[in-house]
Amino acid sequence: GDSVTQMEGPVTLSEEAFLTINCTYTATGYPSLFWYVQYPGEGLQLLLKATKADDKGSNKGFEATYRKETTSFHLEKGSVQVSDSAVYFCALSPWGAQKLVFGQGTRLTINP
Amino acid sequence: GAGVSQSPSNKVTEKGKDVELRCDPISGHTALYWYRQSLGQGLEFLIYFQGNSAPDKSGLPSDRFSAERTGGSVSTLTIQRTQQEDSAVYLCASSLRAGVGTGELFFGEGSRLTVL
Numbered sequence: 001g002d003s004v005t006q007m008e009g010p011v012t013l014s015e016e017a018f019l020t021i022n023c024t025y026t027a028t029g030y031p032s033l034f035w036y037v038q039y040p041g042e043g044l045q046l047l048l049k050a051t052k053a054d055d056k057g058s059n060k061g062f063e064a065t066y067r068k069e070t071t072s073f074h075l076e077k078g079s080v081q082v083s084d085s086a087v088y089f090c091a092l093s094p095w096g097a098q099k100l101v102f103g104q105g106t107r108l109t110i111n112p
Numbered sequence: 113g114a115g116v117s118q119s120p121s122n123k124v125t126e127k128g129k130d131v132e133l134r135c136d137p138i139s140g141h142t143a144l145y146w147y148r149q150s151l152g153q154g155l156e157f158l159i160y161f162q163g164n165s166a167p168d169k170s171g172l173p174s175d176r177f178s179a180e181r182t183g184g185s186v187s188t189l190t191i192q193r194t195q196q197e198d199s200a201v202y203l204c205a206s207s208l209r210a211g212v213g214t215g216e217l218f219f220g221e222g223s224r225l226t227v228l
Contacts, residue, residue, distance in 0.1 A: 004154070036219075043116065043219035044155075044203070089155065098168060099145065100217065102155035 002027045002094045006103035013080055014111050021075040021088055021106050023064075029095030033057075033066050033073040038087045038105075047075075047088070082110045114138065116220035118204050124226045125194055133189045133223045137206030144187050145207075145217065146179055150200040158202075161187065194227045201225075 007022040035047040048057030053068035062077045090103040117136040137144050146158040157171040161181040181187040201224050205217040
C-alpha cells in the first residue's frame with residue numbers, strides 16, 4: 001500500500017545551520033506530496049506541497065522538490081532559526097483518494 | 113474562533129468506558145477528517161466526511177469506533193469499551209473542498225485520550 005518513510009529524529013542543529021529532512025514514498029499512480037509542521041502547542045499546518053513530478057514547493061525559506069525517479073520529497077532550508085523548532089511530517093495524497101498518508105514525523109530542535 | 117476546535121483537549125478514562133470526542137470545523141469547510149496519532153507513530157487516517165456523501169470509514173480500526181457528522185458541521189468520534197491501546201491524540205481536520213491534492217487541511221490541536 002501507499003506509505004511514507006521519514007528520516008528518524010530527533011534532529012538537533014545550531015542556528016543558521018543547513019537542514020535536510022529526508023522523505024521517501026511508495027505509491028501507485030501520481031500522488032501529491034506535502035510537508036506539514038506542528039509547532040509546540042499548535043495544530044498541524046501545511047508548510048508546502050507539490051502536485052506533480054519536478055514541482056518545487058516552497059514556503060518560509062523551506063523547499064522540497066518532487067522527485068519521481070527517486071520517489072523522494074526531501075525538505076531543505078539553508079539557514080535554520082530557533083523558531084523552526086517543531087515536528088515535521090511528510091505526507092502524500094494517493095491518486096484519486098481523499099486522505100493523507102503521513103510519515104512518522106521528525107522532531108527538529110534548533111539551539112541558539 | 114477561526115480555527116478547528118476540538119474538545120475535550122484531555123480525557124482520562126477507565127478501560128471499558130465509552131468516550132466521545134467533538135470536532136467543530138472551520139465554518140464553510142465541507143470536508144472533515146479524523147486522524148489518530150499514537151506515541152512514536154505517524155498520523156493514522158480514521159474517517160473522512162464530505163458533504164452529504166457516505167463517509168469513508170476505511171481507517172476505523174475496529175467496530176468499537178464510530179463517527180457522525182451532524183448538519184454537515186460538527187462531528188463526534190465515539191469509542192466504545194475503550195482499551196489501553198486506544199490511548200492516543202485524536203486529531204480532527206477540515207478543508208474547504210474535497211480533494212486533498214488541491215486543498216489544504218486545517219487541523220485542530222487534538223484531543224489527548226488516556227485509557228487507564
